[in-house]
Amino acid sequence: MTQAGTLYVVATPIGNLGDLSARAREVLAAVDAICAEDTRHTRQLLAQTGIERPLLALHEHNEEDVAWKLVERLRAGETLALVSDAGTPLVSDPGYRLVREVRAAGLKVSPVPGACAAIAALSVAGIPSDRFCFEGFLPAKASGRREKLTALSGESRTMVFYESAHRIEESLADMAAAFGGGREAVVARELTKLFETVLGDTLDELIGKIAADDNQRKGEFVVVVRGCEDDTEARLLEGQRLYAKLAEHLKPSLAAKLAADISGAPRKALYGGGE
Template sequence: MTDNNSFNSSPATLYIVPTPIGNLGDITQRAIEVLSSVDLIAAEDTRHTGRLLSHLNIGTRTFALHDHNEQQKAQVLVEKLLEGQSIALVSDAGTPLISDPGYHLVNQCRKAGVQVVPLPGACAVITALSASGLPSDRFSFEGFLPPKSKGRKDRFLELAKVERTCIFYESPHRIMDSLADMLDVLGAERQVVLARELTKTFETIQGLPLGELIPWLEEDANRIRGEMVILVHGHREDSSEELPDEARRTLSILTKELPLKKAAALTAEIYNLKKNALYKWGLEHLD
């Protein structure tokens, strides 16, 4: 891009600019305009960002802002903003602050009254979720898993009963250990989707019960290479759809004479089912 771009950045503004997670074609036109027009780009890795800027023919100066220096350097950038400069914040890939640096800078900007303008764009969490086939009405992003087995198992225990889809990032060298810990806590039947190399040449999105996913990954070492997103189906009580028709019919008859709780307990005893599943079905389907 050239300096005569039609977009003019506002002074004393911090722009949060997502960058591609793989395919460079995913950069937005607005992101290009902002990166071309700001006074400075705060980048997680200036060399990595420099390659993207070179590809886009953008010559804006960069400033290193990463996990190891952010708390010290954030105030330097805030002072530049207060002096009237405009700054774009980028990470190596995707949306800044999503398991990437930027929190301290944005926090200090807001405390100082600096305008913060977020741009929409690439994010591996949302990209993976949209194609996973798992429920997307309620989900939580849990970031990177702890590096040690005990920490991972403790995290899985905390989330074992939550009903929302849980999403994690994991590295290739820890993926198998993490899935083994997940298997120990969540069991072989829990549905898990592994999304790797999103938007890249070898993009793979595979969903299987955990007890089947692990052997599938072990079949081919290439399946555990690259950037990874793990999506875990939320906890489900015994599905009412699995209740036999006869049990539903019996429950319906009994509730005409008995409270639902008692009717569910009797039906569970007759058909050797879990009363909670029957009770839940009764609440949803019976008056």
């Protein structure tokens, strides 16, 4: 049963239709309307499950404009559901602005949990999962992507990324450059779908495997990368990142001193010159 004035955040399958929970079906069939990232995609999902409900477009380009209208509908006693194209809404998808507005209005937001590609990949990666960070999609431009990865080079937690087919090779190469080609990683492709594959190896080895197989460059990807295991390595990587930035504006010796003081890395490892 649904409760009047409530926004239900409903997870939908990332591939296998069987992953749509019984509760999700019940909620989607009962609400007054469903807010969808792509109404065409969601209409197909509803048709496959025999559900007919009104659909409202809610995406990154209109969310701020329509959020208040949806709040008013909830205030009037309607029930609404929020879905994304696949998986759990708000995880690298629109929706947080609407959720924030609904909560600020004192109305209820209720989760209907289910599939999430990031968690699904982490669960089969065999890489430490007690502490992890979700980074979503990296910047599309090479310069922005490399800068982001360099900033993460000293991260000790396992890192989870989303990536598209046309950038997977470039992103893995940039990860190898930032983290080292020997860093352990897993590439999970087309999770829960017919051609699902999960490849685990070093970044260098994964680059070779994907380059050698056209099929491994198709579909949707989640990349799980092990964090720095050694505190010394993490401090050095962070020191190198800071030094590179500071050296753009300061003398190398001063940049090295400041980077070493902040990161805890040895100054001589950052800059070998004299005072």
